[in-house]
Amino acid sequence: MLNVILAEDSVLLREGLIGLMQRFGHTVSAAVGSAPELLAAARHGRPSLVITDVRMPPGFTDDGLRAALTLREEHPDLPVLVLSQYVVQTYAADLLSSGTGRAVGYLLKDRIGDVTDFADAIVEVAGGGTVVDPEVIRQLFARRRDPLQRLTSRERDVLALMAQGRSNAAIARALVVSEAAVSKHVGSIFTKLDLPTVDTDHRRVLAVLAYLRER
Amino acid sequence: MTVGNAWQAVMQRPLRFLRSSWPWRALAYLLSGVLLGAVTIGIVLTIGLLVLPLTLVLGGVFVARVERWRLRLVDLDPLPDPHSPPARSGRLSRLRAWLGEAATWRELGYMMISMLALWWIDLLVLGFSAGIPLIVFWEGLHAQGANRWLGTAAGPILLLVAAYPATAWAGARAALTRAVLAPRDTELGRQVVELTRSRKRLADAFEVERRRIERDLHDGAQQRLVALNMTLGLARLDAPPGSPVAARLEEAHSQAKQVLAELRELIRGVHPQILTDRGLAAAIDEIAARSPVPVDVDIVLPGRLSPAAETTAYFVVSEALTNVARHSGAARARVHGRTGADQLIVEVRDDGRGGAQATDGSGLSGLTDRVAAAGGKLILSSPPGGPTLVRVELPC
Numbered sequence: 001m002l003n004v005i006l007a008e009d010s011v012l013l014r015e016g017l018i019g020l021m022q023r024f025g026h027t028v029s030a031a032v033g034s035a036p037e038l039l040a041a042a043r044h045g046r047p048s049l050v051i052t053d054v055r056m057p058p059g060f061t062d063d064g065l066r067a068a069l070t071l072r073e074e075h076p077d078l079p080v081l082v083l084s085q086y087v088v089q090t091y092a093a094d095l096l097s098s099g100t101g102r103a104v105g106y107l108l109k110d111r112i113g114d115v116t117d118f119a120d121a122i123v124e125v126a127g128g129g130t131v132v133d134p135e136v137i138r139q140l141f142a143r144r145r146d147p148l149q150r151l152t153s154r155e156r157d158v159l160a161l162m163a164q165g166r167s168n169a170a171i172a173r174a175l176v177v178s179e180a181a182v183s184k185h186v187g188s189i190f191t192k193l194d195l196p197t198v199d200t201d202h203r204r205v206l207a208v209l210a211y212l213r214e215r
Numbered sequence: 216m217t218v219g220n221a222w223q224a225v226m227q228r229p230l231r232f233l234r235s236s237w238p239w240r241a242l243a244y245l246l247s248g249v250l251l252g253a254v255t256i257g258i259v260l261t262i263g264l265l266v267l268p269l270t271l272v273l274g275g276v277f278v279a280r281v282e283r284w285r286l287r288l289v290d291l292d293p294l295p296d297p298h299s300p301p302a303r304s305g306r307l308s309r310l311r312a313w314l315g316e317a318a319t320w321r322e323l324g325y326m327m328i329s330m331l332a333l334w335w336i337d338l339l340v341l342g343f344s345a346g347i348p349l350i351v352f353w354e355g356l357h358a359q360g361a362n363r364w365l366g367t368a369a370g371p372i373l374l375l376v377a378a379y380p381a382t383a384w385a386g387a388r389a390a391l392t393r394a395v396l397a398p399r400d401t402e403l404g405r406q407v408v409e410l411t412r413s414r415k416r417l418a419d420a421f422e423v424e425r426r427r428i429e430r431d432l433h434d435g436a437q438q439r440l441v442a443l444n445m446t447l448g449l450a451r452l453d454a455p456p457g458s459p460v461a462a463r464l465e466e467a468h469s470q471a472k473q474v475l476a477e478l479r480e481l482i483r484g485v486h487p488q489i490l491t492d493r494g495l496a497a498a499i500d501e502i503a504a505r506s507p508v509p510v511d512v513d514i515v516l517p518g519r520l521s522p523a524a525e526t527t528a529y530f531v532v533s534e535a536l537t538n539v540a541r542h543s544g545a546a547r548a549r550v551h552g553r554t555g556a557d558q559l560i561v562e563v564r565d566d567g568r569g570g571a572q573a574t575d576g577s578g579l580s581g582l583t584d585r586v587a588a589a590g591g592k593l594i595l596s597s598p599p600g601g602p603t604l605v606r607v608e609l610p611c
Contacts, residue, residue, distance in 0.1 A: 020445055113447070113448050139504040142504065
């Protein structure tokens with residue numbers, strides 16, 4: 001039962017998202033169509049989650065993202081989910097390094113069609129987790145010179161899901177294995193890639209993404 | 216005596232004459248004469264100084280036209296008109312345009328030479344070539360004895376011989392005509408510049424149209440498809456699991472997702488949004504990220520470039536990388552882009568099997584037109600066995 005502030009300039013999409021939100025039992029306390037309006041609404045309201053498109057009026061470049069980052073500076077813990085038309089690695093990086101580094105999400109608009117996953121992502125981000133679109137991860141994987149050959153293919157799958165921000169339980173569900181198996185894989189990955197040990201899930205995402213971003 | 220004219224008036228006694236109206240009449244008469252004279256001289260001079268030269272100039276142009284047309288009798292290569300069409304229609308603007316062109320004065324000069332010399336020489340040559348044989352033949356007909364045979368035989372022979380000097384002179388005259396009346400390179404150049412400019416205008420018009428299509432697709436159809444996807448997804452939640460409805464909805468949902476993906480590809484092929492929003496470097500990063508073959512991108516640009524340069528370079532790289540993925544069998548590709556001296560230079564290299572050709576109908580051949588319309592150059596180097604290089608140079 002979240003209190004969401006939504007920023008999307010396309011009326012059709014905005015209405016659709018409001019409907020989706022309500023279907024999953026959340027409230028949309030404000031639905032705006034421009035970046036300045038978003039800043040005003042988020043500052044005055046007390047949202048549990050801000051969802052915004054990257055591209056918003058008046059500039060139609062990355063105004064929505066800039067507004068989200070500004071809000072994160074003012075409230076480093078404010079959960080923000082950013083929707084994007086196409087993958088831009090720097091957007092994801094900027095988000096992940098904003099505020100406390102947790103409670104952020106970066107998804108392609110394509111994902112909205114998978115309503116259950118989208119609803120899960122909303123809850124995840126609002127609860128302090130991190131969600132990164134699989135396409136972002138796929139491109140990071142593709143860019144690497146060494147195709148992570150030290151990892152088994154199963155470990156690569158786990159790595160990809162970890163980078164998306166999924167918890168061990170979610171990874172276990174996605175790969176249809178036990179959580180214990182996932183833990184084992186995660187441990188093996190961290191050892192093989194020589195990643196620093198981390199305590200929380202979101203730090204895990206950051207560590208993995210940081211590793212993947214290295215050329 | 217009654218005074219009927221000025222002379223009779225002068226004959227009168229001085230007092231009578233001076234007091235009468237006649238001196239005043241005479242004055243009026245002389246003044247009007249001076250005025251009339253001035254006006255007449257003015258008109259004649261105007262006609263002489265303005266109209267006559269204008270007539271000569273116009274004459275020159277029209278005579279030259281006729282000369283160019285009749286040149287075809289002895290010179291099969293047609294001579295184009297060196298005059299450019301005027302910016303505005305109408306006789307006055309045409310006249311003004313002609314007066315400003317060098318070609319008109321050349322034609323005037325040609326007409327003068329023709330009038331004074333060439334036509335006379337034509338007449339002379341014709342006279343000698345045709346006349347002498349005819350005279351000889353005629354004399355031969357009226358002569359007696361041996362002269363008769365000599366004359367009537369020599370006539371036709373001389374006519375045949377005369378074909379040579381006549382044709383030679385015609386050729387010389389034609390060569391002179393061509394030399395004087397042909398369009399100079401600058402005149403041709405003007406036409407070429409016009410052609411290039413109109414081509415660029417056409418290319419720009421196409422680009423504007425393409426962007427409009429992309430915007431309409433993006434703002435309209437794409438938004439609706441995303442909303443449709445959402446609706447179908449929500450509907451699936453409410454359908455009883457395992458029912459025929461659920462199965463149908465799943466089908467519908469997957470079809471809708473496919474349509475959305477295809478529409479996105481279509482929009483990317485028309486004009487990708489990332490190119491408009493974030494520029495060439497970001498857009499090339501995106502193509503490289505999506506390429507199945509690993510691509511190293513090394514692009515350094517001083518901010519945004521002209522839309523024509525960015526769009527053309529983008530589509531060249533996109534086509535080149537598509538070819539790399541489909542035909543080259545390469546392990547790696549590299550995109551390198553820099554600006555320098557008002558030019559953007561982008562190169563796509565791959566270590567594949569080479570042998571790429573810009574044959575008609577291939578993607579690369581379609582690009583050459585686009586690159587040319589943007590005022591640039593496209594260079595392909597793809598020896599069999601590789602490596603392949605596609606290089607585009609664009610003014611920016």
